[in-house]
Amino acid sequence: MIRFGVAGYPPAYAKTPFGKDRLKVFEWLKTIGLDAFEAQMTYGPRTSLENCDTIRRLSQEFDIKVSVHASYYIVLTSSEEHKIRKSIDTLKRTFDLADRMGANVVVLHPGSYYASDPDKVFDTLTRNLHRFFQESGPSHIGLFLETAGKKGQLGSVEEILQLARLQSGCYPCIDFGHVHARTCGGLARPEAIDSLFCTMREYGAFTPKNRVHFHYTPIDFGPQGEITHKALEDVYPVNPQQDLFDPPADIPRLYHPRYERIIENLSRIDIPFTVISETHNSQEQGALALKSHYRNIL
Numbered sequence: 001m002i003r004f005g006v007a008g009y010p011p012a013y014a015k016t017p018f019g020k021d022r023l024k025v026f027e028w029l030k031t032i033g034l035d036a037f038e039a040q041m042t043y044g045p046r047t048s049l050e051n052c053d054t055i056r057r058l059s060q061e062f063d064i065k066v067s068v069h070a071s072y073y074i075v076l077t078s079s080e081e082h083k084i085r086k087s088i089d090t091l092k093r094t095f096d097l098a099d100r101m102g103a104n105v106v107v108l109h110p111g112s113y114y115a116s117d118p119d120k121v122f123d124t125l126t127r128n129l130h131r132f133f134q135e136s137g138p139s140h141i142g143l144f145l146e147t148a149g150k151k152g153q154l155g156s157v158e159e160i161l162q163l164a165r166l167q168s169g170c171y172p173c174i175d176f177g178h179v180h181a182r183t184c185g186g187l188a189r190p191e192a193i194d195s196l197f198c199t200m201r202e203y204g205a206f207t208p209k210n211r212v213h214f215h216y217t218p219i220d221f222g223p224q225g226e227i228t229h230k231a232l233e234d235v236y237p238v239n240p241q242q243d244l245f246d247p248p249a250d251i252p253r254l255y256h257p258r259y260e261r262i263i264e265n266l267s268r269i270d271i272p273f274t275v276i277s278e279t280h281n282s283q284e285q286g287a288l289a290l291k292s293h294y295r296n297i298l
Helices: 023-034 051-062 081-100 118-136 157-165 176-182 190-202 240-244 259-265 283-297
Strands: 002-007 036-040 065-069 105-108 142-146 168-175 215-216 219-222 225-229 273-277
Touching: 002 065, 002 190, 023 036, 023 051, 023 283, 036 157, 036 273, 051 065, 051 081, 051 142, 051 190, 051 259, 065 081, 065 273, 081 118, 105 215, 118 157, 142 157, 157 168, 157 190, 168 190, 176 219, 176 225, 190 259, 215 259, 273 283
Parallel strands: 002 036, 002 273, 036 065, 065 105, 105 142, 142 168, 168 215, 215 273
Antiparallel strands: 219 225
16 A cells, blocks of 8 residues: 655645644645655654644544654764764654654654765664664664765665665665755666666565655755755756757756656555655645556556
């Protein structure tokens, strides 16, 4: 089963009759035909216990799967003990609140390379992840490490898949926009998307004992990777000087990666998972387009 949903509260939600009450987002999602919501704790696990309880109740009532995005300030790639201690404590608190709200997925950005040797930083992260799980103990909540959009951050596809192999309780969160940006346009061609899924299969990401989570957005990037998320209909700007010798094509030059080939590959995965749309200021439009294409190819 594939679920499609949004990250946080899309701007469009504020303009709906539900928008006066943020926690009615679950009823709104059900109304428009979506069934997943990624709660944003990107600036820290600050959600009150009362709101966590309400989220749990409403998500169950409207059959909306909840996941949580952990804080950007968790830095398990650091070699500084005070940063590691604070990061582990913050992640523990995030797991506690996620459990309270009924989520079993916590998404985490692994962290920076700090201009150090990537292999050494990878080893540091591995040790600190092991330390976190030793301290926190067994949990039904999975820690989903997200692919990074910038070259200076740990989080290539291979790194994420290898970490999921090495540490029990860790799983991959593949962000297609981030993969595209980090590789400076690597997912522009359909066959490159196919190759990405082949790599995930080679690592056993889709076997019944494993779990996986996905993010999607078209994205703008530069030499160092991610710049900003884009909406589905956003097009690359045309340099007026280029018109003199290279007229623009008749079709819009849409930002990549495009979702159609991604959905075709996702439809062949046998385990349940969620796809969260992070399209710029239009998360629900992105999620609905993904879901519509998925239904069309079934």
